Amino acid sequence: MPEPLRRDVRLLGGMLGDGLVEYGGRELLDDVERLRHAVIAARRGELPGEEVTALVDGWSLERAEEVARAFTVYFHLTNLAEEHHRIRTLRERDTGDTAPGSVAAAVADITDRKFLAELVDGLEFRPVFTAHPTEARRRAVVTSIQRISDLLTRLNAEPGAGERDEIERTLREEIDVLWRTALRRGTQMDPLDEVRTAMAAFDETIFRVVPHVYRALDHALEGDETGTRPPAARPYLRFGSWIGGDRDGNPYVTAQVTRDAIMIQAEHVLSALETTCARVGRELTVHESTTPPSASLRNALAAARTAQPSRSRRMAKRSPGEPHRQFLLYAAARIAATRDRDADLAYASPDDLLADLRIVQESLAGAGAKRQAYGRVQQLIWQVETFGFHLAELEIRQHSELHERALAEIRAGGERSEMTEEILETLRVVAWIQQRFGVRACHRYIVSFTRTAADVANVHELAASLGEQAPVLDVIPLFETGEDLDNAPGVLDGMLDIPAVRRRLDDTGRRLEVMLGYSDSAKQLGPASATLRLYDAQEALTAWASRHGVALTLFHGRGGSLGRGGGPANRAILAQAPGSVGGRFKVTEQGEVIFARYGHPEIAKRHVEQVTSAVLLASTDAVQDRARAAAARYRPLADRIGAAAETAFRTLIETDGFATWFARVSPLEEIADLRIGSRPARRKAARGLEDLRAIPWVFAWTQTRVNLPGWYGLGSGLAAVSADGADLTALREAYEAWPLFNTLLDNAEMSLAKSDRAIAERYLDLGGRPELSATVLAEYDRTRSLVLAVTGHERLLENRRVLSRAVELRNPYVDALSHLQLRALKALRAGVTDEEERAHLEELLLLSVNGVAAGLQNTG
Numbered sequence: 001m002p003e004p005l006r007r008d009v010r011l012l013g014g015m016l017g018d019g020l021v022e023y024g025g026r027e028l029l030d031d032v033e034r035l036r037h038a039v040i041a042a043r044r045g046e047l048p049g050e051e052v053t054a055l056v057d058g059w060s061l062e063r064a065e066e067v068a069r070a071f072t073v074y075f076h077l078t079n080l081a082e083e084h085h086r087i088r089t090l091r092e093r094d095t096g097d098t099a100p101g102s103v104a105a106a107v108a109d110i111t112d113r114k115f116l117a118e119l120v121d122g123l124e125f126r127p128v129f130t131a132h133p134t135e136a137r138r139r140a141v142v143t144s145i146q147r148i149s150d151l152l153t154r155l156n157a158e159p160g161a162g163e164r165d166e167i168e169r170t171l172r173e174e175i176d177v178l179w180r181t182a183l184r185r186g187t188q189m190d191p192l193d194e195v196r197t198a199m200a201a202f203d204e205t206i207f208r209v210v211p212h213v214y215r216a217l218d219h220a221l222e223g224d225e226t227g228t229r230p231p232a233a234r235p236y237l238r239f240g241s242w243i244g245g246d247r248d249g250n251p252y253v254t255a256q257v258t259r260d261a262i263m264i265q266a267e268h269v270l271s272a273l274e275t276t277c278a279r280v281g282r283e284l285t286v287h288e289s290t291t292p293p294s295a296s297l298r299n300a301l302a303a304a305r306t307a308q309p310s311r312s313r314r315m316a317k318r319s320p321g322e323p324h325r326q327f328l329l330y331a332a333a334r335i336a337a338t339r340d341r342d343a344d345l346a347y348a349s350p351d352d353l354l355a356d357l358r359i360v361q362e363s364l365a366g367a368g369a370k371r372q373a374y375g376r377v378q379q380l381i382w383q384v385e386t387f388g389f390h391l392a393e394l395e396i397r398q399h400s401e402l403h404e405r406a407l408a409e410i411r412a413g414g415e416r417s418e419m420t421e422e423i424l425e426t427l428r429v430v431a432w433i434q435q436r437f438g439v440r441a442c443h444r445y446i447v448s449f450t451r452t453a454a455d456v457a458n459v460h461e462l463a464a465s466l467g468e469q470a471p472v473l474d475v476i477p478l479f480e481t482g483e484d485l486d487n488a489p490g491v492l493d494g495m496l497d498i499p500a501v502r503r504r505l506d507d508t509g510r511r512l513e514v515m516l517g518y519s520d521s522a523k524q525l526g527p528a529s530a531t532l533r534l535y536d537a538q539e540a541l542t543a544w545a546s547r548h549g550v551a552l553t554l555f556h557g558r559g560g561s562l563g564r565g566g567g568p569a570n571r572a573i574l575a576q577a578p579g580s581v582g583g584r585f586k587v588t589e590q591g592e593v594i595f596a597r598y599g600h601p602e603i604a605k606r607h608v609e610q611v612t613s614a615v616l617l618a619s620t621d622a623v624q625d626r627a628r629a630a631a632a633r634y635r636p637l638a639d640r641i642g643a644a645a646e647t648a649f650r651t652l653i654e655t656d657g658f659a660t661w662f663a664r665v666s667p668l669e670e671i672a673d674l675r676i677g678s679r680p681a682r683r684k685a686a687r688g689l690e691d692l693r694a695i696p697w698v699f700a701w702t703q704t705r706v707n708l709p710g711w712y713g714l715g716s717g718l719a720a721v722s723a724d725g726a727d728l729t730a731l732r733e734a735y736e737a738w739p740l741f742n743t744l745l746d747n748a749e750m751s752l753a754k755s756d757r758a759i760a761e762r763y764l765d766l767g768g769r770p771e772l773s774a775t776v777l778a779e780y781d782r783t784r785s786l787v788l789a790v791t792g793h794e795r796l797l798e799n800r801r802v803l804s805r806a807v808e809l810r811n812p813y814v815d816a817l818s819h820l821q822l823r824a825l826k827a828l829r830a831g832v833t834d835e836e837e838r839a840h841l842e843e844l845l846l847l848s849v850n851g852v853a854a855g856l857q858n859t860g
Contacts, residue, residue: 001805004088008081008152009809012175015168016077019176020070031063032070039815042758049758056819061840068820068844071813072851073179076141078813079854080149082806084156087602101570106613107220110620119583119619120221121234124553125611126586128240128395129201129594131194139197142595144178146204149600183850191253195244195261199268201598202391207272209604210237210386211379216609228370231378235385237608240444241265241392242588247426248397248448255425262394262433262441269391270339273353274332276383280376281328285319286369293323294363300356304330308345324360324372331356338389349438350388357381390441394433396426397446397478400455407458410465427463431471439472446515450477451484453494460500474504476555480517482525485537488514489544496548505550513586514541515555523697526649526713531744532642535631538577546579555586569607571746573614575739578624578631585615596857630738637721637730638741645717652712652775665767666700667825670845702754703852704763705818706776710751714744715783718790731790746800749787753796753807754856755780759818766822766829814855821848 001009020029038055041047056064098104110116151171159167218226218233244261247253293301301323305312311333312326319325331353337345347353357380364373406420416424433442447455456475463470477495479488492514495501505512516537522530538554545552558572573585589597597607617623652658663669701708722728734741757780764773788796797804824845832838 001809002085004156005081005085008084008156009078011155012077012081012148012152012171013074015172015175016070016074016179019172019179022176023179024066028063028066028070031059032067035067035071035816035819036813039812039819043812043815049762052815052819053762053822056823061837061844064820064823065840065844065847068817068847068851069179069183071816071820072183072847072854073175074813075810075851075854076145076178077148077175078809079857080145080152083600083603084149084152087600088156090602090606101610101613102220103217103609103612103616104220106616107217109617115620116221116616117232119616120217120232120236122583123234123236123612123615124238124584124586125236125608125615126238126240126553126555126584127589128555128586129198129243129392130241130246130588130590131191131198131243138182138184139193139200140181141178141183142197142200144174144181148174148178184846191244191250191257192260192264195241195264198241198243198594199264201594202268203272205598205601205604206239207269207276207383207387209598209601209608210235211382212601212605213237213608213612214382215379216605217612227375227378229374231374235382236612237386239387239392240395240586242395242397245394245442246397248399255422255429258394258396258426259429259432262390262437265391265394266389266437267339269387270335270389273380273384273387273389274335274339276380277328277335278332280380281325281332283376284325284328284372285322286324286364286372288321288323291324291364291367291369291372294359294366296359297323297327297363300359301327301330324364327356327360328377331360347389350384354381354384357384388438388440390433390437393440393444394442395444395446396430396442397448398423398426399448400450400458403447403455403458403462407461410462423462424466427466427471428469430473431466431469434471443472443474444476444513445473446476446478448478449480449484450491451487453491453498456491456495456501457498460498464500472504473500474508474513475501476513476515478515478517478557479537480520480557482521482530482533485516485521485533488537489540492541492544492548509551510549511551511553512545513553513555515557517557519557519698522709525646527645527710527748528714528717528744529642529646529649531740532638535577535740538580542577542579552580552582553584553586554580555588557588558590570610570614571739571743573611573618574623575627575743576618578628581615581618583615583619585611626737627739630734631740634730634734634738634741637734638738640721641714641717643717644720645713647713648716648779649713652772652779655772657769658772661767661769661772662700664829665763665765666704667821667845667849668696668700670828670842670849699853702856703821703849705754705756705759705814706763706780707751707755708776711748711755711783711787712776712779714748715779715781715786718786719782722786725786725789728789732792735790745787745791748783749791749793749796750800750803752780752784752787753804756811756815756818757781759815762818762822763825766825810855814852817848817851817855821845821852824848 017029017032020032035052035055038047038052042049042052059067093099098108107116110119148171151167151174155164155167155171214231214233214235214237215226217236218231221232222229241261244253244257244264301312304327308330312330315326315329319329334345334347334356335353338347340346357377361373361377361381364370364377402419402423405417406423409416409420430442430445445459447459450456456477459475460473463473477488477491479485479491492512516534518530518534521533524530525533541552541554544550554576556572569587573581596603598604698709718731719725722731735745736742757777760780761773761777764776767773784796788794791799793799797807821844824841827841828838828845832841
């Protein structure tokens with residue numbers, strides 16, 4: 001472990017230990033330390049697992065809860081220390097040379113400057129935040145950790161002795177607050193809680209980072225001239241959100257919630273724009289004697305004096321001879337009025353604000369103050385262009401079956417159900433949002449489980465039934481199952497026959513969006529087969545778009561976990577089917593991924609740069625030609641792997657009684673009580689596997705330390721094409737040459753590294769089906785052995801030193817929480833009649849669930 005990271009982990013861990021002594025006496029810390037040493041010894045093979053179990057079982061339930069909380073808080077502090085080390089590493093690498101994975105590196109690799117200019121002109125990255133409940137931390141916990149982070153930043157800045165003492169005292173105070181804060185919610189989250197939680201990432205990071213991302217691209221394109229001339233980089237980031245808009249299976253997301261969500265977003269972005277515009281205005285103290293205003297600026301100030309004479313006089317008095325400053329401060333006042341709904345002063349649209357900012361910019365440039373024109377003023381312009389007055393484009397999602405039922409009721413002309421009225425009211429709210437903030441703010445309507453073009457036509461017909469109240473819609477089909485992915489091009493053929501779709505194609509320059517679901521396809525087919533089926537769909541849809549002259553954007557519905565399409569985003573982009581990126585990438589950012597990627601400015605900037613770099617490179621002929629050649633050579637091999645892997649996966653999940661067994665070996669049912677999201681775990685009241693959402697499916701398997709959705713079936717697939725590992729030549733060649741296959745195996749390796757066979761076996765024993773346990777463990781052994789053999793690694797994650805270190809650091813401590821969780825699960829499964837004992841067991845179980853999620857991170 002690097003010394004700076006070791007120092008931070010020891011410092012924070014030591015302060016936590018001192019706090020435990022203050023709270024519960026030396027005995028509490030001793031118990032925590034006994035368990036820590038025991039699980040480390042067990043992992044080394046120096047202590048039987050039964051002795052760890054006996055240690056945990058010997059405590060009172062109250063003590064077990066305290067120990068579980070201690071390990072969970074430790075993980076929050078360790079995660080924080082690792083985040084600081086990532087930032088430290090990024091700064092150390094920023095030497096002025098071109099860093100791998102940066103935008104500058106991608107620009108340098110693309111030697112055809114005309115092609116590069118066209119690519120940059122059409123570049124798009126659209127991250128869409130969703131409220132899927134895998135961010136298991138309370139907002140109060142997140143806020144507490146942020147305060148500790150700020151103090152650690154100050155401590156690492158080498159303060160003087162007196163300041164250091166005060167920082168360390170305050171750190172101890174804040175760690176004590178974190179320890180005493182309830183780690184899980186006492187009430188169920190509602191959708192607007194989720195909206196407000198996501199706003200923290202915008203307020204603290206995203207709004208500030210965006211102009212720096214554009215500046216990095218502009219510097220890569222223009223060199224040292226950036227900031228002195230009109231930028232070559234255009235604003236290519238467009239944030240989206242399903243939070244408050246996704247009502248598929250969530251009865252708590254109503255039309256009113258959607259309306260409230262956009263207003264919360266608007267409040268945050270208008271506040272940020274007002275603050276920034278006022279700051280830039282205050283700092284722009286250029287005098288008219290050195291920087292004379294243009295005629296356009298003088299006219300704009302004259303119009304302001306006519307419209308707001310008192311306000312204009314006050315501004316002129318405070319900033320005499322500084323017309324550029326006066327007008328920017330006037331613009332800030334108008335943004336505030338927009339937020340307050342003051343019609344006399346408010347801007348009608350972000351375009352009107354942009355027009356005012358460009359008057360200032362052009363005046364400065366015309367007066368020779370080019371650095372002022374294309375520095376902070378340009379960055380403010382970029383922020384307005386990116387966020388508008390709505391912040392993120394709110395997207396609606398609903399299940400295709402509900403549209404079909406609603407339309408049948410409307411056509412019948414009888415009484416309409418509550419659900420039908422709710423669907424129509426949602427469409428009215430979309431129209432209201434468009435009137436208030438512009439069409440861009442909310443026009444995408446995703447149809448879950450799209451089977452035919454009629455599922456798309458139904459939404460357009462529902463909207464048309466509103467007459468003049470109908471919103472402008474882009475209805476996006478979401479293909480989720482293997483069969484639906486195969487049928488996707490045929491559905492698009494049918495969509496071209498829908499008049500409303502044809503009109504939108506004409507209005508948008510023949511742009512069309514299609515969403516691919518990674519979660520449900522992986523839950524149905526297994527990780528290996530789903531990966532190949534999604535690749536086939538990308539190829540087929542890209543070819544369809546080329547035949548029909550359509551500018552296609554594929555929307556990738558990925559989760560944070562490897563079992564739901566997660567993993568490093570830049571590598572995933574480079575593994576897409578050739579031609580399917582085309583300078584555009586749209587993806588969901590779910591659960592804990594939002595704060596992991598966008599929680600700190602420097603990490604957020606690095607993430608967006610890596611995605612941008614990958615999108616640029618994946619759109620080049622060189623990268624596409626290599627991927628195309630590798631796919632042509634190794635696809636027959638991959639098809640055999642996929643078929644055998646799918647057979648193994650489906651044989652397991654279709655075994656009689658599998659769903660019941662899964663519920664017994666995992667904390668599946670208890671996860672609903674964790675209150676980590678507003679959305680129910682199942683789409684319907686039925687208890688079958690088919691109605692279980694992919695998120696709790698993955699989350700529960702992670703808790704068992706099996707991580708089955710990330711690897712199961714792959715070993716059978718690899719064995720089928722290698723004579724059980726006897727002939728690995730073709731597999732090793734495919735791993736080296738084909739990005740898709742390389743990413744598939746590397747992601748499985750990461751999932752295996754976060755598993756633990758010994759702990760997993762204890763969970764599987766809870767199910768009372770030894771034959772199922774044996775099947776899972778045999779596939780684990782097969783997959784682990786063959787993945788290592790194909791990659792040439794002697795141990796998991798051998799070639800990923802940083803990640804390997806993080807996993808190895810965490811695993812023993814996760815083991816401790818797993819033993820505590822197992823105690824609770826076994827007792828609850830055996831049946832408890834005493835209500836007080838049951839309450840303690842449930843609290844212990846849910847505390848451990850929270851802790852394991854914090855320890856393993858990308859869990860859902």
